[in-house]
Amino acid sequence: MHKFANPTQFMRIANAVFPWAAGIAILLFLVGLPIALVTSPADYQQGNTVRILYIHVPAAVMAEMIYYAMAAGSAAYLIWRHPMANLVSKASAPMGAMFTALCLICGMLWGEPMWGTFWVWDARLTSTLIMFFFYIGYLALGDAFEDPERGDRASAILALVGVVNVPIIKFSVNWWNTLHQPASLSLTKSNMSGDMLLPLFLMMAAYAAFYVAVLIIRVRGELLAAKIRNARLSQVAAMPQMAE
Amino acid sequence: MTHVDGIHEFLDMGGYAVWVWSAYGISAAGLIGILMWSLRTLRAREKEFEDLKNSRG
Numbered sequence: 001m002h003k004f005a006n007p008t009q010f011m012r013i014a015n016a017v018f019p020w021a022a023g024i025a026i027l028l029f030l031v032g033l034p035i036a037l038v039t040s041p042a043d044y045q046q047g048n049t050v051r052i053l054y055i056h057v058p059a060a061v062m063a064e065m066i067y068y069a070m071a072a073g074s075a076a077y078l079i080w081r082h083p084m085a086n087l088v089s090k091a092s093a094p095m096g097a098m099f100t101a102l103c104l105i106c107g108m109l110w111g112e113p114m115w116g117t118f119w120v121w122d123a124r125l126t127s128t129l130i131m132f133f134f135y136i137g138y139l140a141l142g143d144a145f146e147d148p149e150r151g152d153r154a155s156a157i158l159a160l161v162g163v164v165n166v167p168i169i170k171f172s173v174n175w176w177n178t179l180h181q182p183a184s185l186s187l188t189k190s191n192m193s194g195d196m197l198l199p200l201f202l203m204m205a206a207y208a209a210f211y212v213a214v215l216i217i218r219v220r221g222e223l224l225a226a227k228i229r230n231a232r233l234s235q236v237a238a239m240p241q242m243a244e
Numbered sequence: 245m246t247h248v249d250g251i252h253e254f255l256d257m258g259g260y261a262v263w264v265w266s267a268y269g270i271s272a273a274g275l276i277g278i279l280m281w282s283l284r285t286l287r288a289r290e291k292e293f294e295d296l297k298n299s300r301g
Contacts (some may be wrong), residue, residue, distance in 0.1 A: 037268070038254065048257040051264050055271045095278060102274050109267040113260055210275060217282045224289040231296050 007223055010084050014216045021216065025209035032202030040199045049113050054199045056106040058207040059099045060128070064166050066096035066211065067131060070138070071163035074156035086152050087226070089159065090142060091218035095211055097135035104128060115179065123172035124180040127165055134162030148229070 036054035043050035073089035076082040107125065108118040119125065138155045145151040173182040184191040185200075192200070257264040 042258060047260055049260045049263055051257070052267045055267060059271070098274050098278050102271050105270055106267040109263045109270075113263050210279075214279055214282055217279075217286055221282065221286040221289055224286070224293055228289060228293050228296060231293070231300075235296075235300065 007084060007087075011220070011223065014219060018213060018216045021209050021213035025206055025213055028202055028206035028209060032199055032206050036199040036203055040195055046114055049110055050196070052106050052110040053196070054203045056103060056110060057200060058204040059103040059106060061204055062207050062211055063096055063100040063103050063128070063131065064169060065208075066092050066099065067135070067159075067163065067166050070096060071159045071166075074159040078153065078156050078160075083226075086156065087219055087222040088215070089156065090152070091215055091222050093135060093138050093142075093155075095214060095218070097132065097139065099207075099211075100128065100132040100135060104132065120179050122178035122180050123176040124169060124178060127169045127172055130165050131162065131169065134158065134165065137162075 032054070036051055040051070040054075042048045070089045070092050073082075073085040073092070076085035077089065104125075111120070112118045137158050141155040141158055142148075142151045145154065172178060173180055185197075190197060255261060255265075
C-alpha cells in the first residue's frame with residue numbers, strides 16, 4: 001500500500017502500465033467485437049438479441065467492481081488519510097456511473113424485445129439502479145463543499161454506505177424469485193456454451209483494460225488539479241498584501 | 245447469396261436491428277465519450293498548470 005501512497009511512485013508505475021492497458025484494450029475490442037457481432041451463434045430462443053449480452057454483462061461487472069474499488073479507496077482515505085486512494089476513487093467514479101448506465105440501458109434494450117417491457121421493479125434491476133444513484137450522489141457530494149477536503153470526506157462516507165447494496169445486486173437473483181434470470185456463470189462453472197463464453201470473456205477483458213487505461217488518464221488529471229490548487233494557494237499566500 | 249445479402253442480413257440482426265444496434269451504439273458512445281472527456285480535461289489542466297508556472301516565472 002505504501003508504494004502507492006507516493007504520487008510520483010504511483011505515476012511511474014501507472015505510466016509504465018498505460019501503453020499496455022491501452023494496447024490490450026484495443027486488441028481485445030478488435031478481436032472480441034467481430035466474434036460478438038458476427039461469428040458467435042444467435043440464441044435459439046433470443047435470436048440476435050443475445051449479442052447484447054456481450055456488452056450488458058461486461059458493463060455490469062465493471063460497474064460493480066469499480067464500486068468496490070471506490071469503496072476500498074474511500075475507506076483507505078478516511079482511515080489513513082491516503083491521498084492517492086482518494087484520487088483513484090474520484091477518478092473511478094464517473095466511469096463506474098457510466099458503466100452502470102450502460103448496463104441499465106443495454107438491459108432495457110434487451111428487455112423490451114425479450115420480456116416485453118423496458119423495465120420491471122425486480123430485485124436486480126432495482127438494486128442496480130440504486131447503485132447508479134449512489135454513484136451520482138458520490139459525484140455530487142464531492143463538489144458540494146467550498147472546502148474540497150470536506151467534499152471528498154463526505155463522498156467517501158457515502159461510498160461506504162452504498163457498498164452494502166453491491167453484493168445484494170449479485171445475490172438478488174438467488175434470494176428473490178425475480179424476472180432477471182439467475183446466474184449462468186460462476187468462478188468454477190457455467191451453463192453457457194463455449195462459443196458464447198469466448199466473446200463474453202473477451203469483451204469483459206476489453207472493458208477491464210479500457211477502464212485501467214482511462215483511469216490512468218483520469219488520475220493524471222486529478223493529480224494535476226491538486227497541483228494547480230496548491231500552486232494557486234501558494235500564489236495567494238505570497239502576495240504582498242497577504243504578508244501582514 | 246451475394247455479399248450484399250450477407251451484409252443486409254447482418255445489419256438486420258434477424259429483425260432485432262434497432263435493439264442490438266442501439267445497445268452497441270450507445271455503449272460505443274459512452275466509452276468513446278468518457279475517453280475523450282478525460283483526455284480533454286487532462287489537456288486543459290496541463291495547459292492551466294503551464295500557464296501558472298510561466299506567470300510566476
